[in-house]
Amino acid sequence: MAEVIALANQKGGVGKTTTAINLGACLARRGLRVLLVDVDPQANATSGLGGSNESGSLYDALGGAARLEDLIVPSSEPGLSLVPSSPDLAGAEIELVDADRREYVLRELLLPLRPRWDFILLDCPPSLGLLTVNALTAADAVVIPVQCEYLALEGLGHLAATLERVRHTLNGSLRLEGLVMTMFDPRTTLAQQVVAEVRGHFAQTFRTVVPRSVRLSEAPSHGLSIVAYAPHSAGAAAYAGVADELLARRVAS
Amino acid sequence: MAEVIALANQKGGVGKTTTAINLGACLARRGLRVLLVDVDPQANATSGLGGSNESGSLYDALGGAARLEDLIVPSSEPGLSLVPSSPDLAGAEIELVDADRREYVLRELLLPLRPRWDFILLDCPPSLGLLTVNALTAADAVVIPVQCEYLALEGLGHLAATLERVRHTLNGSLRLEGLVMTMFDPRTTLAQQVVAEVRGHFAQTFRTVVPRSVRLSEAPSHGLSIVAYAPHSAGAAAYAGVADELLARRVAS
Numbered sequence: 001m002a003e004v005i006a007l008a009n010q011k012g013g014v015g016k017t018t019t020a021i022n023l024g025a026c027l028a029r030r031g032l033r034v035l036l037v038d039v040d041p042q043a044n045a046t047s048g049l050g051g052s053n054e055s056g057s058l059y060d061a062l063g064g065a066a067r068l069e070d071l072i073v074p075s076s077e078p079g080l081s082l083v084p085s086s087p088d089l090a091g092a093e094i095e096l097v098d099a100d101r102r103e104y105v106l107r108e109l110l111l112p113l114r115p116r117w118d119f120i121l122l123d124c125p126p127s128l129g130l131l132t133v134n135a136l137t138a139a140d141a142v143v144i145p146v147q148c149e150y151l152a153l154e155g156l157g158h159l160a161a162t163l164e165r166v167r168h169t170l171n172g173s174l175r176l177e178g179l180v181m182t183m184f185d186p187r188t189t190l191a192q193q194v195v196a197e198v199r200g201h202f203a204q205t206f207r208t209v210v211p212r213s214v215r216l217s218e219a220p221s222h223g224l225s226i227v228a229y230a231p232h233s234a235g236a237a238a239y240a241g242v243a244d245e246l247l248a249r250r251v252a253s
Numbered sequence: 254m255a256e257v258i259a260l261a262n263q264k265g266g267v268g269k270t271t272t273a274i275n276l277g278a279c280l281a282r283r284g285l286r287v288l289l290v291d292v293d294p295q296a297n298a299t300s301g302l303g304g305s306n307e308s309g310s311l312y313d314a315l316g317g318a319a320r321l322e323d324l325i326v327p328s329s330e331p332g333l334s335l336v337p338s339s340p341d342l343a344g345a346e347i348e349l350v351d352a353d354r355r356e357y358v359l360r361e362l363l364l365p366l367r368p369r370w371d372f373i374l375l376d377c378p379p380s381l382g383l384l385t386v387n388a389l390t391a392a393d394a395v396v397i398p399v400q401c402e403y404l405a406l407e408g409l410g411h412l413a414a415t416l417e418r419v420r421h422t423l424n425g426s427l428r429l430e431g432l433v434m435t436m437f438d439p440r441t442t443l444a445q446q447v448v449a450e451v452r453g454h455f456a457q458t459f460r461t462v463v464p465r466s467v468r469l470s471e472a473p474s475h476g477l478s479i480v481a482y483a484p485h486s487a488g489a490a491a492y493a494g495v496a497d498e499l500l501a502r503r504v505a506s
């Protein structure tokens with residue numbers, strides 16, 4: 001039975017898409033059935049996995065023009081399937097405002113799909129608008145990528161409060177899986193301070209820290225995950241570590 | 254007579270806030286009267302300049318509860334004033350949907366203020382929703398910060414198309430001032446490729462490239478601009494270069 005995990009953080013550029021693609025790839029390489037749903041109109045997860053939205057995108061399903069299962073396409077990563085996004089998904093933010101049960105649309109679309117997957121990952125846009133609220137309402141757990149930068153710290157309190165609000169009003173079983181520290185540069189004290197600060201506030205912070213690595217930022221230009229593009233790189237090792245921690249928590253509990 | 258410049262890019266984490274704060278500070282240091290309006294619910298420009306939203310934020314003016322001029326507060330940077338933001342501004346995206354002339358609200362709020370400033374900078378959130386559309390409708394020109402990363406390239410076509418649409422339907426005098434390349438790391442070929450690609454597509458790209466510099470990411474943790482925090486740093490020199498180019502274009506034309 002699938003577990004739905006949202007990758008969310010309203011701060012921009014913190015590694016949501018990079019974590020969605022590469023955590024997804026690492027889980028798929030362990031033989032798990034993984035679906036990545038691109039909930040961001042920027043469609044970076046779609047192109048970062050070599051996917052195309054020519055035969056439709058999440059926008060079509062949210063508007064009722066297509067069934068979600070008909071939108072699923074393979075990605076460049078064997079075992080990792082994709083529901084593509086497209087720029088018109090930005091329109092959904094406004095179009096959903098007056099819809100009935102507007103926060104539950106994605107949750108209800110995903111219900112019939114869950115039995116076929118072990119993990120469904122939702123890559124969110126950098127905002128707390130209706131698309132992200134839909135993803136949080138559909139999710140069992142949230143993974144929050146946090147860039148090792150000062151400005152990335154600022155929004156965490158507000159994000160945590162938003163998760164609480166969603167849990168109380170829309171999705172009682174939503175839980176915080178953990179925070180993944182990204183783009184860590186060991187040469188700067190700032191990065192070390194940010195990691196210490198986040199670890200101090202959030203017990204569920206993943207032990208694995210993802211280093212800043214140019215290979216990670218090159219991989220999407222080839223439409224490949226880090227494990228396909230540079231399997232022996234520090235970035236590939238780090239995301240394998242994140243996947244291991246995630247799975248180990250499920251065995252242990 | 255003020256010129257209104259929006260800092261916009263729907264891609265997250267590309268340096269919109271860092272450019273708004275530091276371009277603003279460099280213009281103010283040259284004796285110009287500069288107002289920075291924080292149009293992002295994350296309120297990073299507000300805290301990055303040591304500002305507080307305790308006595309109100311842009312949200313109050315958009316909703317008609319306060320006059321914009323009553324919200325102006327000093328920042329840590331002499332000569333650079335600020336209209337703070339707050340997290341409830343995210344609600345404006347939904348609340349504005351049914352408002353009359355919903356795209357013109359900010360433009361109309363800024364009209365009476367323009368004579369008192371030389372430049373009004375608008376720091377936008379990472380989306381193309383109603384807040385950013387309001388900023389683009391209010392602006393005379395747009396500066397697009399572009400991170401020297403592959404994923405930052407992907408959205409530029411869509412952003413350029415959005416600017417065209419705003420120019421045709423909402424704000425006929427909107428023009429593209431230029432693109433500022435940010436977080437440039439000369440050691441990676443990827444960064445050099447991205448700069449060459451952007452320069453090839455957009456003639457108005459600023460000559461000055463902002464290097465990746467930890468001083469720039471430390472400055473907001475002190476509530477200071479780069480010129481106050483590390484005046485002799487590469488980041489301070491780069492933003493002085495961007496300010497010089499911006500002003501030189503106004504003299505030349």
Ligand SMILES: Nc1ncnc2c1ncn2[C@@H]1O[C@H](COP(=O)(O)OP(=O)(O)OP(=O)(O)O)[C@@H](O)[C@H]1O
Pocket residue numbers: 011012013014015016017018019040042044124125126182183184210211212213214216217218220235263264265266379402403404405
């Ligand atoms: N560990 C890393 N090392 C180096 N570069 C990275 C790393 N993680 C992500 N990047 C790069 O940093 C940029 C931001 O990452 P990404 O796009 O994944 O963030 P995001 O949170 O999904 O952004 P958005 O808020 O726009 O959706 C991208 O260009 C990406 O390639």
Ligand SMILES: Nc1ncnc2c1ncn2[C@@H]1O[C@H](COP(=O)(O)OP(=O)(O)OP(=O)(O)O)[C@@H](O)[C@H]1O
Pocket residue numbers: 010011012013126149150151152264265266267268269270271272293295297377378379435436437463464465466467469470471473488
């Ligand atoms: N030239 C630079 N060198 C190093 N770090 C930088 C540079 N410019 C910005 N940063 C850091 O990178 C992160 C992203 O920058 P910033 O927050 O200004 O981007 P943004 O586009 O405003 O993000 P958002 O999309 O969330 O509004 C911040 O932590 C900032 O301090």
Ligand SMILES: [Mg+2]
Pocket residue numbers: 016017018040044124125
């Ligand atoms: Mg993303």
Ligand SMILES: [Mg+2]
Pocket residue numbers: 269270271293297377378
């Ligand atoms: Mg910003």
